[in-house]
Amino acid sequence: MDNLKLLHAIFNTAIDGIITIDSQGLIETMNPAALRLFGYEEEEVSGENISVLIPKPDKGAHNGYLHRHQDTGKKRIIGTGREVLGLKKDGTTFPFRLAVSEVEYENRKIYTGFIHDLSKEKEAEENLKKYTSELEAKIKERTQNLEHLINDLEKARDEADRSMEKQKELNLLKTRFVSMASHEFRTPLSSIQLSALLIDKYLEKLEPENILKHTAKIKNSVAHLTGILNDFLSLEKLEAGKTKALLxxxxxxxxxxxxxxxxxxxxxxxxxxxxxxxxxxxxxxxxxxxxxxxxxxxxxxxxxxxxxxxxxxxxxxxxxxxxxxxxxxxxxxxxxxxxxxxxxxxxxxxxxxxxxxxxxxxxxxxxxxxxxxxxxxxxxxxxxxxxxxxxxxxx
Incomplete structure (x- = not known):
C-alpha cells in the first residue's frame, strides 16, 4: 500500500474528526467522523467557509485569527489545543477539543483541524457536578438534622439538669421545712397546752386576771400558727403557679x-x-x-x-x-x-x-x-x- 492510500485510509477511518481548510478558511475536506459530528454530507460543506461550523459569537472571529497569523506569523491557535463549541447542521451545539496544525503542500498552506468530541465527557462532568451538588445538599441537610438533634439532646440534658436541681431544691426545702416546723410548731403548741392547764387551775381559784393573761397567750400562739400556715399556703400557691398578679x-x-x-x-x-x-x-x-x-x-x-x-x-x-x-x-x-x-x-x-x-x-x-x-x-x-x-x- 503506498503512502497516499495509507493516509486516505487513516483519514477515513479515524475516530476523531479531521477537517482541512485553505488559507481563506474554506473547507476542503472533512473525514466521515467529522461529517457525522456536524450532521452534514460532504457536498454540503465542501468549499464553504469554516465559520459555518462555528456558533455565535465566535463565528466572525475565526477568519480574523487566520489572517492575523498569516500577516504576523504569530501562532495564536495553531499548534495548541483548546476547547470550543461546534455548530451542527440542526442548529445545536456540542463541545469538542480542537487542535490545529499548519502544512505546506504544493506551494500553498493547508490548515488541519483535529476534533475530539467532548459531549460524553461534558455530560459526565455535568452529572458529576449535579451528583456532587445533590450530595452536598444531602450532607448539609443531614448536618442540619444532626445539629438539630444535638441541640434537642442538649436541651433535654439541660432540662434534666434543671429537673435534678429542682429536685435537690425541693428535697432541701423539705428538710428545712421539717426542721423549722418541728421547732416553730412545738413552742406555741406547748404554750397553748400549758396555758390551758393553768386556766383550769385559775378557774378553781377564780383568778380572772391570770385567766385573761393565759387566754391572751393562747390567742398569740394561735395567731403565730396561723401566720406560719399562711406562709406555707402562699409558698405552695407560688410553687404551683397558682398566684397571678391582678393589676x-x-x-x-x-x-x-x-x-x-x-x-x-x-x-x-x-x-x-x-x-x-x-x-x-x-x-x-x-x-x-x-x-x-x-x-x-x-x-x-x-x-x-x-x-x-x-x-x-x-x-x-x-x-x-x-x-x-x-x-x-x-x-x-x-x-x-x-x-x-x-x-x-x-x-x-x-x-x-x-x-x-x-x-x-x-x-x-x-x-x-x-x-x-x-x-x-x-x-x-x-x-x-x-x-x-x-x-x-x-x-
Whole structure:
C-alpha cells in the first residue's frame, strides 16, 4: 500500500474528526467522523467557509485569527489545543477539543483541524457536578438534622439538669421545712397546752386576771400558727403557679394609711409606725392584695426585730417613672455575711435568737413583687437596722 492510500485510509477511518481548510478558511475536506459530528454530507460543506461550523459569537472571529497569523506569523491557535463549541447542521451545539496544525503542500498552506468530541465527557462532568451538588445538599441537610438533634439532646440534658436541681431544691426545702416546723410548731403548741392547764387551775381559784393573761397567750400562739400556715399556703400557691398578679388602679396613700392603722394594733409597747408620702401623684396600677401581703410582711418583720420605744418608718413615693414603698426600722439588722441568703426560703439569720419566724416571708415578698414587675432592694447592718424598698415602674 503506498503512502497516499495509507493516509486516505487513516483519514477515513479515524475516530476523531479531521477537517482541512485553505488559507481563506474554506473547507476542503472533512473525514466521515467529522461529517457525522456536524450532521452534514460532504457536498454540503465542501468549499464553504469554516465559520459555518462555528456558533455565535465566535463565528466572525475565526477568519480574523487566520489572517492575523498569516500577516504576523504569530501562532495564536495553531499548534495548541483548546476547547470550543461546534455548530451542527440542526442548529445545536456540542463541545469538542480542537487542535490545529499548519502544512505546506504544493506551494500553498493547508490548515488541519483535529476534533475530539467532548459531549460524553461534558455530560459526565455535568452529572458529576449535579451528583456532587445533590450530595452536598444531602450532607448539609443531614448536618442540619444532626445539629438539630444535638441541640434537642442538649436541651433535654439541660432540662434534666434543671429537673435534678429542682429536685435537690425541693428535697432541701423539705428538710428545712421539717426542721423549722418541728421547732416553730412545738413552742406555741406547748404554750397553748400549758396555758390551758393553768386556766383550769385559775378557774378553781377564780383568778380572772391570770385567766385573761393565759387566754391572751393562747390567742398569740394561735395567731403565730396561723401566720406560719399562711406562709406555707402562699409558698405552695407560688410553687404551683397558682398566684397571678391582678393589676388595677388604686390610691396608694389611702391603702398605706389603712395598712398602718391595722399594723399599729400589733406593734410592741411604744412602737410607732410613721407614714409619709412623697409626690403629687397617689394613684398606682398594681395588685393591691399582693402589695398588701408584701407590705404587711415587711412591717411585721420591722415590729418583730425592733425593740419597744422605737419608730418604724413606712414611706411611699410616686412620680411619673416609679413607685417606691420603703419600710425602715432600727432593729437588730442582718449580718453582712448572711445577706446573700436573705431571700432564700426558710433562711433565718443567726442573730434572730428565739424570735419566732418561718424564714419564708422575704422569699414570698420578692416573688410577689416580681409578679407585679417590680424589684426588691435592701440595706441592712447588724445593730443598725434594716431598710427594704419595693420598686415598680409607674404605668
Amino acid at each position: 388595677q388602679s388604686f390610691d396608694l396613700v389611702k391603702f398605706s394609711e389603712e395598712l398602718i392603722e391595722e399594723m399599729q394594733l400589733i406593734a410592741k409597747q411604744n412602737q410607732n409606725i410613721v407614714y409619709q408620702h412623697t409626690g403629687a401623684i397617689s394613684h398606682v396600677y398594681l395588685d393591691p392584695a399582693l402589695l398588701k401581703n408584701a407590705a404587711i410582711n415587711l412591717v411585721s418583720n420591722a415590729i418583730k426585730y425592733s425593740g419597744e420605744n422605737t419608730f418604724i418608718e413606712f414611706n411611699s413615693e410616686v412620680d411619673e417613672a416609679e413607685v417606691c414603698i420603703t419600710v425602715k426600722d432600727n432593729g437588730i439588722g442582718i449580718p453582712e455575711e448572711e445577706q446573700k441568703h436573705l431571700f432564700q426560703p426558710f433562711f433565718r439569720a443567726h442573730n434572730t435568737g428565739n424570735i419566732p419566724g418561718t424564714g419564708l416571708g422575704l422569699n414570698i415578698v420578692k416573688r410577689y413583687v416580681e409578679l407585679m414587675g417590680g424589684k426588691v432592694i435592701y440595706h441592712s447592718a447588724q445593730h443598725e437596722g434594716t431598710s427594704v424598698s419595693l420598686i415598680f415602674k409607674n404605668r
